[in-house]
Every structure is written in structure tokens, then in C-alpha cells.
Amino acid sequence: MDAFFASVELLRFPQLADAPVIIGGGRLNVADWMARLNTRLPLHLGRPWGDDGEGGQADLARIPLDQFPRLSDYKGRGVITTATYPARAFGVGSAMGMMKAAKLCPQAIWLPADFDRYRDYSRRFKAEILRLAPVMENRGVDEVFIDFTDVPGGQDDAGAALAQRLQAAIRQATGLTCSIGVAPNKLLAKMASEFNKPNGIAIVQAGDLQTRIWPLPCRKINGIGPKSDAALASHGIGTIGELAAADPAWLCERFGERHGSWLHRAAWGRDDRPVETSSEPVSMSRETTFSRDLHAVNDKAELGAIFTRLCEQVAGDLARKGFVGRTVGIKLRYDDFRIVTRDQSLPQPVQDAAAIRRVAGQCLKRVDLSRRLRLLGVRVSALRRADEAQDEAVGRGESLPLF
Structure with missing residues (x-):
């Protein structure tokens, strides 16, 4: 899903669509945040949180932009849960401290995370996926793997046709967009899903490895973190192609038999993990x-x-x-x-x-x-x-x- 938490909030506050918005900040719950917002609003706007006094929910889209709290006003030690794409343009992102983000983008609008709402939308978009492609692996609140292999029409146009149907169904049911990567395995599909965000589809065939995957930084491989990336960089390996050219025995010697072998396989786009339709927490x-x-x-x-x-x-x-x-x-x-x-x-x-x-x-x-x-x-x-x-x-x- 594209900037999932932020996108769900923009359904509630569409007037924020083009504004830099930060979601997160610690333990203040949504009801408390909205209560504070209520006290700032002109009386003629009514009570945006809860009902409108006549048994219906008030129109949250009527809240003026200048009434929303700004990141520059934030005091605390919370971290960013997510940010809209306009906010990301300032260099802020998930897991960054709110106070640090306030220095980079003080004008950003600050919203608290509403996890109950996000879980509800998560259930809704996954229900649409299961209706069209029932072999689905849950990867958290905003991401899944889907096996297209035996889905009727799943191979049409190299998978793009089904990907388009999935996007349309999710948009119709939730109002949200998603980006889909189609590839022979989970490793490449995960990488491809990032190619054309937001609301994009990217198809990576086995023959695309050298042209589309190898030029990317090693960090684009899901599983290579900052420490491994720094260690590879210290040996002059910065791209996936350079990693693919490294001697497998050397990788095992430097990074251990198991991790070194995995690095070599990943650089060559090899991944035989199945889509797991059920899994147990550890x-x-x-x-x-x-x-x-x-x-x-x-x-x-x-x-x-x-x-x-x-x-x-x-x-x-x-x-x-x-x-x-x-x-x-x-x-x-x-x-x-x-x-x-x-x-x-x-x-x-x-x-x-x-x-x-x-x-x-x-x-x-x-x-x-x-x-x-x-x-x-x-x-x-x-x-x-x-x-x-x-x-x-x-x-x-x-x-x-x-x-």
C-alpha cells in the first residue's frame, strides 16, 4: 500500500492531500488529539470529532489547514510512524525522531497514529485481494505477497492484467492506492514493488536482472541492513551487480557461510521461498x-x-x-x-x-x-x-x- 497510514488519514482529511504530513509522536491518542483540535476551531465549524450535534458525523474536510498543529509545535521524544510523499521530499521518514524531523520540515502538519482505523482498512484491502487471488501471504498491516500462478488470467500480459484488477478493486473498496511488483519470486517482487510508487505496477522478468536489478544499491535487497551495507561498501561493493560479481567463497569467508551464501543468491535474484498462506508468530x-x-x-x-x-x-x-x-x-x-x-x-x-x-x-x-x-x-x-x-x-x- 502507498504510504498506508498517511493515505488512510487523507481519506479523513482530504484537505491535507498536497501538504507535508507527519504521523506519529508517541502516546497521545487520537481522541485526545482531536479534543485539543476542537478547542482551536472557530465555533461555526462545530465539533469535527464525534457527531455534529444532530446524530451524524461532522465534515472533517471543513477544518482549515491553519487549524492543524504543526510539527514545529511538537515537544517530546516520539518517532515518525510514516509521512506523506510531500513530507518525504524534505528528508523525513519512518522511525526518525519527531524533533529531528521538525528541524527538516517544521511546517509539516502533525497527526497522531490511529491504529484501530489502519487495521480496519488493512482488513478491507486484504479481503479484496483474497477475493481475486486467494494465495496470499500476510506481511503486516500494509503489505502482502500473492502467488498469481494458478489464478485465472494471472499470467495474462505477464501478470499486469491481474495487477491492474487488484489495484482497481482495492481503490473501489477503500479509496486507497497500492503499488505492485510482479516477478518470478518474492525477493524480486518486493524490489519491483518500489519501482513505480505511488499507484504503479512494475514487472521484472528473469532476463531483466542485469539491466534493472544490478545497477541498484545493495540496500535495495530486502535483508541487507545498514551494517551489512557498510561492510560491503568497505570492500568496494556498492551495487547489486558488484555483489553478484563477488566470489561466493570470499563472501562466505567475510560474512559467514550462511549469510555469505545468501548474499550471493540474492544478488543473482534467486529465491525459492513459497508464498506462505499461514504462519505462526515466534x-x-x-x-x-x-x-x-x-x-x-x-x-x-x-x-x-x-x-x-x-x-x-x-x-x-x-x-x-x-x-x-x-x-x-x-x-x-x-x-x-x-x-x-x-x-x-x-x-x-x-x-x-x-x-x-x-x-x-x-x-x-x-x-x-x-x-x-x-x-x-x-x-x-x-x-x-x-x-x-x-x-x-x-x-x-x-x-x-x-x-
Whole structure:
């Protein structure tokens, strides 16, 4: 999907279509943000959030641009969730600190993230895809892989015909645009999906590797991060073509047998991963960045409340999705941005918030708590389906207390 969160917001606020818009900023929820906006609006505009006083929703498109809060007014330590294309032109993007972005684009309009709304639109666009092409792999809220192979008409015009039908169906159902990459495998399709954004279709055939893929920077390969990219650059490898020309044995020697072999295959566009129509999560976690640095002693009560809430949220996620986990862990980011993690594996899986908090608390005893903290997170991994774990325990003549 094209700038998914931002595009969903532009459906609600179409007057922002050509403006630089930043979405994100931490813990302020949408209702609170709109309540603040209400207090700034002239009385004749009514109440844009909620109803219009007559039982219907007010017209949010009537809110004047000059009434929206600007990024220059933002104070806090949140990060950008996403940005519209006009905002990206100023060099801002996802995961950038809001305060840093404010220096690059102070005039940008700031909106809070409305994840309930985004999840609703995610379900809607995926339903349209499944109606036309049922072999679909979920890749998060705004991205999927689709196997066209056996879809009627899926091979027409090298896949472009079905891609166009998908775009039209999604646009009709949601008002949103998407960009589609069509290729022989997932690796190349992912890269192709970025070629013609927004609202584009790009088709990459096996014979296009040298002309369309090899000139690209290595970072365009999904899976090559900043560290690997810097390591490759230190050896004079900056493009995918240069990576493809590297000796496979040399890559394995420098980057390890597994990663080096993968780098060579990826540079040659080789990827045999199937489209997985179902997958199980390997972990569930919750974390929060504090509005100010907290200390384990001086801010004990506040930290304790946050810690408990995170454990309860993870437990709720596990219960709602029907999983238990045998490994509980914590994540801390100190005031110098250093990150530490600790975890502990258990003889029996857990799902209950109290049990998760108890084990996570034991993990906390194994880290330095004399430093001030910016972030705290709780994770449960080594997941199993709760019903399967229960059946196995019963088969052994045991009980499985989800304590």
C-alpha cells in the first residue's frame, strides 16, 4: 500500500492531500488529539470529532489547514510512524525522531497514529485481494505477497492484467492506492514493488536482472541492513551487480557461510521461498518509550506501573490469539541509547500476566538499573498454540497451568 497510514488519514482529511504530513509522536491518542483540535476551531465549524450535534458525523474536510498543529509545535521524544510523499521530499521518514524531523520540515502538519482505523482498512484491502487471488501471504498491516500462478488470467500480459484488477478493486473498496511488483519470486517482487510508487505496477522478468536489478544499491535487497551495507561498501561493493560479481567463497569467508551464501543468491535474484498462506508468530512483545528518562529507584512507582501494564498487554495478546510461551524476556534502552536484553526459559509455558511479570522481574535483576532508562519492553517467545500445548500435557497425564 502507498504510504498506508498517511493515505488512510487523507481519506479523513482530504484537505491535507498536497501538504507535508507527519504521523506519529508517541502516546497521545487520537481522541485526545482531536479534543485539543476542537478547542482551536472557530465555533461555526462545530465539533469535527464525534457527531455534529444532530446524530451524524461532522465534515472533517471543513477544518482549515491553519487549524492543524504543526510539527514545529511538537515537544517530546516520539518517532515518525510514516509521512506523506510531500513530507518525504524534505528528508523525513519512518522511525526518525519527531524533533529531528521538525528541524527538516517544521511546517509539516502533525497527526497522531490511529491504529484501530489502519487495521480496519488493512482488513478491507486484504479481503479484496483474497477475493481475486486467494494465495496470499500476510506481511503486516500494509503489505502482502500473492502467488498469481494458478489464478485465472494471472499470467495474462505477464501478470499486469491481474495487477491492474487488484489495484482497481482495492481503490473501489477503500479509496486507497497500492503499488505492485510482479516477478518470478518474492525477493524480486518486493524490489519491483518500489519501482513505480505511488499507484504503479512494475514487472521484472528473469532476463531483466542485469539491466534493472544490478545497477541498484545493495540496500535495495530486502535483508541487507545498514551494517551489512557498510561492510560491503568497505570492500568496494556498492551495487547489486558488484555483489553478484563477488566470489561466493570470499563472501562466505567475510560474512559467514550462511549469510555469505545468501548474499550471493540474492544478488543473482534467486529465491525459492513459497508464498506462505499461514504462519505462526515466534514471539509477542510490548514496549514503550518514556516521555522523560526514568530511574529504577527515583521513579520506582511509575516504572512499576508501566512494567505491570506491559506484562498485562502481552498476556492479553497471547490470550486473544491463543498462544502460550516458554521464554520471557525484557528489553531496556538506557539514556545513552545502549540496548540490553535478558530472557529466561521456563519448564512450562505461561500466558498469565502475573507469571509473565514475575519472570520478567527476575530478568530485570540481571541488568544494570543504576542508569536512567529511555525505554522498557517485555517479550514472550518460544510460542505454542495453547490448545496444542494443553493436549500434549494431557497426553502425558499432566496438567498445563496457564498461571
